[in-house]
Amino acid sequence: MREPGALVGAWQLLAPKWQMARHRVRKHQPGDLRRSVVVGALGVAFWAAVFVISLKLLRYFRSAEDIGDLLAGKLLSMILLSFMSILLLSNTIAALSNFFLARDLDQLAAAPVKPWALYRARLAETAMHSSWMVALLLLPLIAAFGTAYRGGFVFPLFALLVFVPFLCIPAAAGSAVTLLLVNVFPARRTRDLLSVITALAVCGLVVLFRAARPEQLARPEGFQNFMQFIAALDAPSSPWLPSEWVSDALMNFLQGSASWEPLARLWGTTALLVAIGGSLHARGWARGFSQAQEGASRRTVPGSKQPLLERLLSPLNPTRRQLVLKELRVFARDSTQWSQLVMLAVLLVVYVANVRYLPLSGEGMTALLRNVIPFLNLALAGFVLASIAARFVFPSVSLEGRALWLLRSSPFSMRDLLWAKFWVGAVPLLVLALILVGATNMMLGVRTFVHIVSLAAIVAMVFPLTAMALSYGTFYPQFDSENAAQIPTSFGGLLFMMSGIVLIGAVAYLTGRPAARFLVAEHFGWARDPVTMVLPFVVALVLCIAATVAPLMMARRRLDGLERG
Amino acid sequence: MIEIASLCKRYGSFTAVRSLDLVVSAGELFGFLGPNGAGKTTTMRMIAGILQPTSGSVKIAGHDVRTNPLEAKRALGFIPDRPFIYEKLTGMEFLRFAAGLYGEHGAEVDRRGMELLALFDLDNWRDELVESYSHGMRQKLIIASAFIHRPPVIVVDEPMVGLDPKSAKILKELFREYTKRGHTVMMSTHTLEIAEGMCDRIGIMQRGELVACGTMEQLRGATGNDDALEDIFLRLTGDNVARELVEVLNA
Numbered sequence A: 001m002r003e004p005g006a007l008v009g010a011w012q013l014l015a016p017k018w019q020m021a022r023h024r025v026r027k028h029q030p031g032d033l034r035r036s037v038v039v040g041a042l043g044v045a046f047w048a049a050v051f052v053i054s055l056k057l058l059r060y061f062r063s064a065e066d067i068g069d070l071l072a073g074k075l076l077s078m079i080l081l082s083f084m085s086i087l088l089l090s091n092t093i094a095a096l097s098n099f100f101l102a103r104d105l106d107q108l109a110a111a112p113v114k115p116w117a118l119y120r121a122r123l124a125e126t127a128m129h130s131s132w133m134v135a136l137l138l139l140p141l142i143a144a145f146g147t148a149y150r151g152g153f154v155f156p157l158f159a160l161l162v163f164v165p166f167l168c169i170p171a172a173a174g175s176a177v178t179l180l181l182v183n184v185f186p187a188r189r190t191r192d193l194l195s196v197i198t199a200l201a202v203c204g205l206v207v208l209f210r211a212a213r214p215e216q217l218a219r220p221e222g223f224q225n226f227m228q229f230i231a232a233l234d235a236p237s238s239p240w241l242p243s244e245w246v247s248d249a250l251m252n253f254l255q256g257s258a259s260w261e262p263l264a265r266l267w268g269t270t271a272l273l274v275a276i277g278g279s280l281h282a283r284g285w286a287r288g289f290s291q292a293q294e295g296a297s298r299r300t301v302p303g304s305k306q307p308l309l310e311r312l313l314s315p316l317n318p319t320r321r322q323l324v325l326k327e328l329r330v331f332a333r334d335s336t337q338w339s340q341l342v343m344l345a346v347l348l349v350v351y352v353a354n355v356r357y358l359p360l361s362g363e364g365m366t367a368l369l370r371n372v373i374p375f376l377n378l379a380l381a382g383f384v385l386a387s388i389a390a391r392f393v394f395p396s397v398s399l400e401g402r403a404l405w406l407l408r409s410s411p412f413s414m415r416d417l418l419w420a421k422f423w424v425g426a427v428p429l430l431v432l433a434l435i436l437v438g439a440t441n442m443m444l445g446v447r448t449f450v451h452i453v454s455l456a457a458i459v460a461m462v463f464p465l466t467a468m469a470l471s472y473g474t475f476y477p478q479f480d481s482e483n484a485a486q487i488p489t490s491f492g493g494l495l496f497m498m499s500g501i502v503l504i505g506a507v508a509y510l511t512g513r514p515a516a517r518f519l520v521a522e523h524f525g526w527a528r529d530p531v532t533m534v535l536p537f538v539v540a541l542v543l544c545i546a547a548t549v550a551p552l553m554m555a556r557r558r559l560d561g562l563e564r565g
Numbered sequence B: 001m002i003e004i005a006s007l008c009k010r011y012g013s014f015t016a017v018r019s020l021d022l023v024v025s026a027g028e029l030f031g032f033l034g035p036n037g038a039g040k041t042t043t044m045r046m047i048a049g050i051l052q053p054t055s056g057s058v059k060i061a062g063h064d065v066r067t068n069p070l071e072a073k074r075a076l077g078f079i080p081d082r083p084f085i086y087e088k089l090t091g092m093e094f095l096r097f098a099a100g101l102y103g104e105h106g107a108e109v110d111r112r113g114m115e116l117l118a119l120f121d122l123d124n125w126r127d128e129l130v131e132s133y134s135h136g137m138r139q140k141l142i143i144a145s146a147f148i149h150r151p152p153v154i155v156v157d158e159p160m161v162g163l164d165p166k167s168a169k170i171l172k173e174l175f176r177e178y179t180k181r182g183h184t185v186m187m188s189t190h191t192l193e194i195a196e197g198m199c200d201r202i203g204i205m206q207r208g209e210l211v212a213c214g215t216m217e218q219l220r221g222a223t224g225n226d227d228a229l230e231d232i233f234l235r236l237t238g239d240n241v242a243r244e245l246v247e248v249l250n251a
Helices: A010-026 A032-063 A068-101 A105-109 A115-148 A154-184 A190-212 A226-234 A242-254 A260-294 A308-312 A318-333 A335-356 A367-392 A398-408 A414-444 A448-475 A484-489 A491-524 A530-564 B040-047 B069-074 B091-101 B107-119 B135-147 B165-180 B192-198 B216-223 B229-237 B241-250
Strands: B002-011 B014-024 B029-033 B055-060 B076-079 B153-157 B184-188 B201-206 B209-214
Touching (some): A010 B091, A032 A115, A032 A491, A068 A105, A068 A115, A068 A154, A068 A260, A115 A242, A154 A190, A154 A242, A242 A260, A308 A318, A318 A414, A335 A367, A367 A491, A398 A484, A414 A448, A414 A530, B002 B040, B014 B209, B029 B165, B029 B192, B040 B076, B040 B153, B040 B184, B076 B135, B165 B192, B192 B229, B201 B229, B209 B229
Parallel strands (some): B029 B184, B076 B153
Antiparallel strands (some): B002 B014, B201 B209
16 A cells, blocks of 8 residues: 555654564573573662662651751752763764664665654664663662652652653754764764764763762861751752753652642753754755765775884784784774773763762871772772773674684684784773773872782783683674674673672772771781781782683683684 | 766765766666776765765656655665665565555555565565575565565666576566566666676766766777677776786786
8 A cells, every 4th residue: 555645754664673672582592581580680689779778878868857858859960960961972872873874774865764754763762772771770769769758659650751851852962963063074984073072071071070069068067057058959050951850850749849840841851952853854964874974985094104003013923913903903993892982981081080079188088098998999990891891802702703704714723813802902901900090099199008009909800801701702702793882781791790790809809908907907006917918919819810811711712612613 | 767967976085976977768777887996886875865976966757866855765766785684574574664664555565575575485484584584585685675665766786696596587587577667777787798688778887987878789889899798898997907917926
């Protein structure tokens, strides 16, 4: 049947995505049940933990008269502000992929699809891709608010009414920013575009966090009097931010006062941004999409001179040199990898900035505490490194995918391949680890002893984390996946993260605990024996060496098996 | 029909297509030839509205692709050289989706989809996910999707790659029958025998320019020899291949 003049709508454009999701759910593979149970149990445990901690905190706040509700509202608006900035950034990056780089766009561009329909479909996809994790994180937190304030059965519905526009606003704003950037950049090089997004995101985040001045609230003694503290709590961080409107709407609802005004602002802003985004899309998408395809051509500048990197790697044998160069080039030219680097850069800035603004100079803040914090920081930095290893080292073997025939049929040892992948992963992680821990140590102004122990511990962690990521990636490869960003979300990625956390915990405990005990003893003038630190340090070292060598050996055997298979 | 006027595409300082003028009439099967990187795919992607020309215009069935894109695209079936298909859809679902893009749905689409799948021996695979299809089967599914809405103009980039002999023969007959009914087919190919045997007219591109265009007789007349298309093609696009080959092997 053909309807005269009928054109495809947004729902029809989304239909393949629903159908594919349905097929994925229906199609069971061996091990699916085990994976679902492990992932489900971890998810429930995480939700329960967030819910319980949030509920305890809120009940504690509520017990404080006058300021309890204000503190709860402030906490909510700060969390939402953080989430909103993450959402804005991830939507901007997801929009680049969904609106301009997705492989199914060729078919849609050649079909008579109305711009408005395409815009709505891609906007919905962008919002879904970018927001699902934030939505899942928000769920236990908002449930805790509802429980603590006895929101009743209507509260979940009201929360839904509030959070739908909250998730849509960054999607509409982010995709509009991407559309403008793609149209403005004449050279159309994805990397240029992403570096602009990074710069904007970093500036935006720093401004947002400085506007909120969260450290102020942790130091009530910094205010001249109690009323000033209350006033600071009561004042919105910015009345123009949607996160503030969400916080207002929810807190008003929970306290039984009128919440229609912030709700109207949220929905009104959503409608306005979607209308502006749709209008921009109708005018600029075709041009931007055309330019986006031109970006792939003529990236490199030909020259007779040997590149610096090749000269630096010249001491290596030719096979290893070529493998390392291949790894670096493929990584540098893959826009999906770059977009993740953008996220990473922003998170690192936030991480270091948070340490910078820790309230460490007030009353009661001793030199001892400043020198013990680096050992807590060690575990956090280790977790950051494990996440980065999961994102960039874990997919490394999977990404060989369709080129595996070349490796299988070539006369070189899989040891060389692993060697190249290991060092290409480990060296940047090492630099990052030194910056993370070194910079935060310097900001805290720690003693040389603490500096040396924490740096040595984080350096020791880098190698086993890289080796484990590589090994788990070899045992749980996803050769068919074309998007490197999706590979770590697999079952193997989850197992790596769990093992990585165990290792980080063990090393942080084995190094941090004796060092901290030594510092405490020294501080209070108790008897101290530096020799007691030697055994745990040696155990940590042995553990790190074993966790580096064993996974690499196993990965090599596995790859040799693949070669024969 | 397809009308191309002064079409030009530049990527920075590189010109991929240089002032191309071409008319492919209704009922004509036009073969588009040229060495790798000559600008064939860029031209076809501009015709399909995927790439925007730097200058010039493209009209499909009288509709300008730039100023009236929806009407122009409604008249077009485009088969790209490296097509993307949703891996997790079944063949039939993909055809329904493709028809839906042109505002067609219902029992008629299902019937036509089944006919096209049967034509290419894919009827037993209609409910299998595309991820289980071979390269040739995917190619056949893509070709079927371009015919599902019966467009007056088909633009197809390298259609024969990966097809088994039977499917290649079916496709040739399908193109011939289609043009006999007054529709237009523009096809790029590197298989010169196919172009010579099938096409009403042939255009040869070289470095972004149409260096020759006409029937086989006209091309022979232009080169002054009673050659096969392969000889004409090599003469127009550079016939020093053999010399270079010897030099490379001796190096």
